Amino acid sequence: MGYDFDKVINRYNTNSVKWDKTERLFGDKDILPMWIADMDFACPNPVVDAIKERAEHGIFGYTSRSRNYFEAFIDWVERRHDWSIKKQWIRCTPGIMTALSIAIQTFTNEGDRIIIQTPVYTPFTEVIEKNNREIVLNPLKLDHKKYKVDYENLKEVAANTDVKMIILCNPHNPVGRVWSKEELTKLGQICMENDVLVVSDEAHMDIVHKGSIHTPFASISEEFADNSITCTAPSKTFNLAGVQMANNIIPNKELRDSFTNMIDRLYLGLSNTFGVTAVENAYRYGEEWFDKFLDYIEDNLAFLTEFIETNLEEIKVIPPEGTYLVWLDCRELGMDAKALEDFLQKKAKIAFDEGYTFGVGGEGFTRVNIACPRQTLEEGLRRIEKAVNESLIRVGKETQ
Ligand SMILES: Cc1ncc(COP(=O)(O)O)c(C=O)c1O
The missing domain is CATH 3.90.1150.10 (Aspartate Aminotransferase, domain 1)
Known part of the structure; x- marks a missing residue:
């Protein structure tokens, strides 16, 4: 084509x-x-054609997500990232930022502290502040045109008992790092040891240049999967930000149930008709x-x-x-x-x-x-x- x-x-x-x-x-x-x-x-083209066909139908009532929707996404993650995920782990939100806000509201309390690694995607700061949580910085270190995690500082800040979460940007916007498995393992271990939940924003997971490999944080080990939420969306991969769809992967049942509870409280359970069509066709045929x-x-x-x-x-x-x-x-x-x-x-x-x-x-x-x-x-x-x-x-x- x-x-x-x-x-x-x-x-x-x-x-x-x-x-x-x-x-x-x-x-x-x-x-x-x-x-x-x-x-x-x-x-x-298959996305545009599928949306046109759906529009031709003319009825746009309440819309759910079919088995085909989930399978298209699961197959994509398996093919592109060598990670087998289960349908029941996935929770949908209208965008990743909504998922981050839900995670903050669900797993932390007002006044709790959340780590971010600047320079980082600006809305991370906003979503923490708007939810009346406090930001703890673990700024990245620039070393010969390559940004690195400051593990010593991370250990220090994570040890603080009111630090409950880190929002990880994996790959990292704006500095373009695709964190290696070794780097993520080091970071994940510090978080495990200090009871810090990892919310891994993997919005850019598919857009990786030659010579680099994206590692989904939760794919590294069962322990990491149990202590994390992975937020993904087709918005960057297929230029679908306007359909407002995100797929969040939560293998830990306890975390997932709490997250689902918040989705229910906010009445976010249904989807946009064209979003469902677009996303399924993008992952399947894009x-x-x-x-x-x-x-x-x-x-x-x-x-x-x-x-x-x-x-x-x-x-x-x-x-x-x-x-x-x-x-x-x-x-x-x-x-x-x-x-x-x-x-x-x-x-x-x-x-x-x-x-x-x-x-x-x-x-x-x-x-x-x-x-x-x-x-x-x-x-x-x-x-x-x-x-x-x-x-x-x-x-x-x-x-x-
Ligand atoms: C790291 C990161 N997370 C989240 C988003 C926004 O995602 P969404 O539109 O699904 O809320 C962006 C958009 O640029 C991003 O770069």
Whole structure:
């Protein structure tokens, strides 16, 4: 089946957060949106066809999830991640963030403390604070362009009796690490020893670059499976964030029953008609599209890396092992967080996700979304190049 990832699709007037909200959020309609983790590619054809067929039926009453829905997901996880999961372990929520909020409400109390490893996906901070829990930081350490877990600090903070949970980002957005089995084992053991529940957000589990392997945290051992909740969604893999569906894997019956209880209290048990159709067909028939997408992203990454190395010596690419997000070290531009934001938005007319929004360790960095046609990526990079060339930063340097 032919897929044309080079095709530029106009996304304006589709209620797209990335495109239609750009002017409101960034105050300028000419800004090129390369922020939020949402791709500018059309979904796999079998997904689009299945949604059309479902729409043709014309009746959209209360919708449940069939055995086929679960089997498509279970087979995908087995095939892509070599992990055998059972249907009864899966609990569905309208998105991963909902699952994280449910987990926090179910397994911790107000005032309890929850570990996150910054710089990390901004809503982790928000969901903890909105639920009146406290954040405990275990910032990642940057070592020669590679981020690592600070195990010594983790041991110290996890030992605190009011620390009840860690929200792990596996693979890690925004720094692109695909944590190895050894790294996860070390982290998991510290959590087990200190009674800290691991909520493993595996939103980006499928998007892994050549040479890296994603390890689902709970697949490592029965003990880890028993002390964890794994949150997954088709939103990143197949660009289906808008259908608001997530599959959460909870092997431990006691944890699962409590989680289910909260789903029931919130009346979240049913699903969106088109979401169910989309997700089942994506996991069942979307693989060919997905493999081609991965190749395209690898090429985009190579293009971006070469462009930056050749034309933007002040910016360093942190090589991602996974995700379609790239973390750029802009500290050599010599700007503080606000100046860098202004520079990118007002001068380069680019919307990236600014590093400081990802918490401690993010200042001086920015995150670019490369899940777009090459032409869009090149346009974005050229805008930065032009802005740097015209700015006093480089002029000043050259005249020194
Ligand atoms: C690590 C991570 N978790 C969760 C989400 C959001 O997932 P959902 O839309 O399913 O709530 C994202 C989206 O970018 C993400 O990067």
